[in-house]
Amino acid sequence: MSEIVLGVGASHSTLMNTHWHRVVHTERAEAFRDALDAARRRVALARPDVVVIVGSNHFRGLWLDLVPAFTVGVGEVVAMGEAGTPKGPQRTDPEFARALAADLVEAGTEVAISARLQIDHGQSHAIQYLLGDLGVPVVPLVVNVFARPLPTLARCVQLGENLAEAVRRIAGDRRVVVVASGGLSHRLPWPSDWADPQDDDEAFLVDAWTNGRGEWERYDRRRREIIVAARPTIFPEFDRAFLDDLAGGRLRRYASMTTDELEAVAGNGGQELRTWLVMAAALGFVPGTPLVYAPMPEWLTGMGVAVLDPSEGDQRSASPEPESRLDPLGGDR
Structure with a gap:
C-alpha cells in the first residue's frame, strides 16, 4: 500500500x-526563497518515491480548444522552460500515474489524461524550487483555474479526498508527496471570463489562449509586456486568514465558496487556491505549518509556503484556536 x-x-x-x-521588499523576497528551501528540505527528508504536483496551466499546454477540469499527465511530461524555469522532458512514473488516473475515475472524479503533457511554471516552478536535484519522478495534476466555468471548490476537495484513497489502493509501497503550486491572492491582467474581454489587451490574450497551440512565440512578447505592466492587487488579510485556517486544519470550509466569491476576496489569480484545497484534502485537512507569508507587489502575488505533515497532525489538532481572527468567508467560525 502506498501512502x-x-x-x-x-x-x-x-x-x-x-x-x-x-525587488524593493528584499527581506520579504529572501524570506520566501528561504521558506521554499526549507520546504525542499522537508520533501527530501520525507524520502518520496513520487511527487504529485497539483498546479495550474497558464494557457501554455492547455488551450481554449480543450480545457478539462482536471488533467493527469500519465506519460511524457515536457516543461516549457519559460522565464528560467526547468525545460524539457521531466522524470515521470507512468505506471503510477496511469493507476492513479484509473482509480480517480472509478471513484467518481473524471480526470482527463495526457500521454504527452506540456507543463509551464504552474508546475515547473515547484520542480525548480521544491524538488531541485532530488531526481524524484513527478505526476502533474492540472486543475483548470482560469477558463470558466471552473470546477467548484467542493469538487476540488472531493478530488483531493479521492486522490488520497487512490494512493492507498495503488499496489506497492511508494511514499508520495503532494505539492500544491499556486496562489495566494493576486489579480492577473486578463479577463476573469474569457468570453467577455473588456479591452484590447484582454482580447489579445483571449486570442492567444484560443490560437496559441503550436505558435505561441508570436504571442509571447506582448503577453509578457501585459503581465509585467500590471498593477499589483494583493489581499493580505485574506491570505493571512487562509494560512491561519491551514494551520488550524480548517481549509475544508472554503469548499462552500463560489468562484465569484473567491475572486471577490482573493482576485482572479486567487482561483489557484483550488490546488491548495486539493492538497489539503489529500492530507485529510491535518493542521499545517505556514513557513512564510510575503506579500510581493513586485511579483504581483501574495507569496506563501506551508507544509502539512500527517505525522504531526494529531498533536497539532489538539492545540486551542485563537479567540478572534479575520474571517474571509463572513460569519462565525
Missing part, C-alpha cells in the same frame, strides 16, 4: 526568476 507522507503548498511567480533585481 501520502507530506503535503506542501507554495506560491509561484516567474517574476521571481526574471525580476529579482527589481
Whole structure:
C-alpha cells in the first residue's frame, strides 16, 4: 500500500526568476526563497518515491480548444522552460500515474489524461524550487483555474479526498508527496471570463489562449509586456486568514465558496487556491505549518509556503484556536 507522507503548498511567480533585481521588499523576497528551501528540505527528508504536483496551466499546454477540469499527465511530461524555469522532458512514473488516473475515475472524479503533457511554471516552478536535484519522478495534476466555468471548490476537495484513497489502493509501497503550486491572492491582467474581454489587451490574450497551440512565440512578447505592466492587487488579510485556517486544519470550509466569491476576496489569480484545497484534502485537512507569508507587489502575488505533515497532525489538532481572527468567508467560525 502506498501512502501520502507530506503535503506542501507554495506560491509561484516567474517574476521571481526574471525580476529579482527589481525587488524593493528584499527581506520579504529572501524570506520566501528561504521558506521554499526549507520546504525542499522537508520533501527530501520525507524520502518520496513520487511527487504529485497539483498546479495550474497558464494557457501554455492547455488551450481554449480543450480545457478539462482536471488533467493527469500519465506519460511524457515536457516543461516549457519559460522565464528560467526547468525545460524539457521531466522524470515521470507512468505506471503510477496511469493507476492513479484509473482509480480517480472509478471513484467518481473524471480526470482527463495526457500521454504527452506540456507543463509551464504552474508546475515547473515547484520542480525548480521544491524538488531541485532530488531526481524524484513527478505526476502533474492540472486543475483548470482560469477558463470558466471552473470546477467548484467542493469538487476540488472531493478530488483531493479521492486522490488520497487512490494512493492507498495503488499496489506497492511508494511514499508520495503532494505539492500544491499556486496562489495566494493576486489579480492577473486578463479577463476573469474569457468570453467577455473588456479591452484590447484582454482580447489579445483571449486570442492567444484560443490560437496559441503550436505558435505561441508570436504571442509571447506582448503577453509578457501585459503581465509585467500590471498593477499589483494583493489581499493580505485574506491570505493571512487562509494560512491561519491551514494551520488550524480548517481549509475544508472554503469548499462552500463560489468562484465569484473567491475572486471577490482573493482576485482572479486567487482561483489557484483550488490546488491548495486539493492538497489539503489529500492530507485529510491535518493542521499545517505556514513557513512564510510575503506579500510581493513586485511579483504581483501574495507569496506563501506551508507544509502539512500527517505525522504531526494529531498533536497539532489538539492545540486551542485563537479567540478572534479575520474571517474571509463572513460569519462565525
